Amino acid sequence: MPDDLAHVLTEAQDSMQKAINHLENELIKIRAGKANPQMFDGLTVDYYGSPTPMNQVANISVMDARTMTIQPWEKNMLQPIERSIIAANLGVTPQNDGNTIRIFMPPLTEERRKEYVKRANQEGEHTKVAVRNIRRDAIEHIKRLQKQGVSEDASKDAEKKMQETTDRYISLVEKHLSAKEKEIMSV
Numbered sequence: 001m002p003d004d005l006a007h008v009l010t011e012a013q014d015s016m017q018k019a020i021n022h023l024e025n026e027l028i029k030i031r032a033g034k035a036n037p038q039m040f041d042g043l044t045v046d047y048y049g050s051p052t053p054m055n056q057v058a059n060i061s062v063m064d065a066r067t068m069t070i071q072p073w074e075k076n077m078l079q080p081i082e083r084s085i086i087a088a089n090l091g092v093t094p095q096n097d098g099n100t101i102r103i104f105m106p107p108l109t110e111e112r113r114k115e116y117v118k119r120a121n122q123e124g125e126h127t128k129v130a131v132r133n134i135r136r137d138a139i140e141h142i143k144r145l146q147k148q149g150v151s152e153d154a155s156k157d158a159e160k161k162m163q164e165t166t167d168r169y170i171s172l173v174e175k176h177l178s179a180k181e182k183e184i185m186s187v
Contacts, residue, residue, distance in 0.1 A: 004145050005158040012138035012162060016131050016169040023127040023176060030116050030123075032183045035068045035105050037061065045077065045084045054081060063102075070094075070101040108184075116184045124177040128170055135166040 028038045037060040044051035045058075054060070058072040058081055072078055078096055085094045085103070091112070095102040108116070139159055146155040 002145075002150055002154055005142060005150060005154060008138050008141045008145070009158060009161055009165070012134050013165055015134045016165065019127050019130040019134070020169060020172055020176075022130075023123060023173060026123045027120055027176060027180045030120050030180065030184070032108075032116070032180075032186075034065050035062045035103070037068060039090060040070075040085075043084055043088050046080045047077070054084065057081065066105040066107075068103040068105070070103065071099075072101075075099070113184050117181050120177060120180045120184065124173050127173050131166060131169045131173070135162055138162050 025041070028036070029041065040054050040060055043054045045054050046052075047057050054070075057074070057077050058070045060068060060070050062068050070081060072081055078098070078101060082094045082096050082101055085092065085101075092103050092105060095104065139162055142150075142155050142158050142162070146152060
């Protein structure tokens with residue numbers, strides 16, 4: 001297979017892997033009923049006028065399966081952290097005792113669980129669309145290379161490999177979604 005085609009396939013596979021990594025990060029943020037400090041990843045706090053990731057202004061720890069504590073490194077950061085959690089609409093209410101913020105994870109109702117599964121499936125669908133778009137772009141690139149002189153057999157092989165790669169990544173998305181659904185629905 002010519003280097004140009006191999007390069008197109010490698011780039012497409014790297015992009016698909018990035019899409020899967022993004023899906024994994026988004027699925028971590030969808031809560032499954034138990035305390036998980038990663039649900040605060042991506043949450044920013046107003047730190048003296050600049051948005052700063054929460055894990056850079058406070059220590060987040062899990063006390064038990066349903067309780068987390070957030071210990072800010074500066075006492076005056078309690079209010080901004082609290083506001084940030086409320087604004088993020090994570091389905092939890094912070095409890096400020098003047099030194100730390102406690103987060104109690106309420107048990108999920110059946111309706112809420114179904115809502116989270118639906119959200120996870122939406123994320124999965126976005127990832128599938130991204131993977132298919134990457135495939136489409138790669139195949140268009142392969143066809144352009146064929147017009148520039150790459151043999152028809154080589155380009156057909158490359159298209160076939162691209163489809164196999166796409167199928168593999170779509171099944172990986174399905175695997176992640178079914179695992180997350182199982183995690184959310186287990187009481």
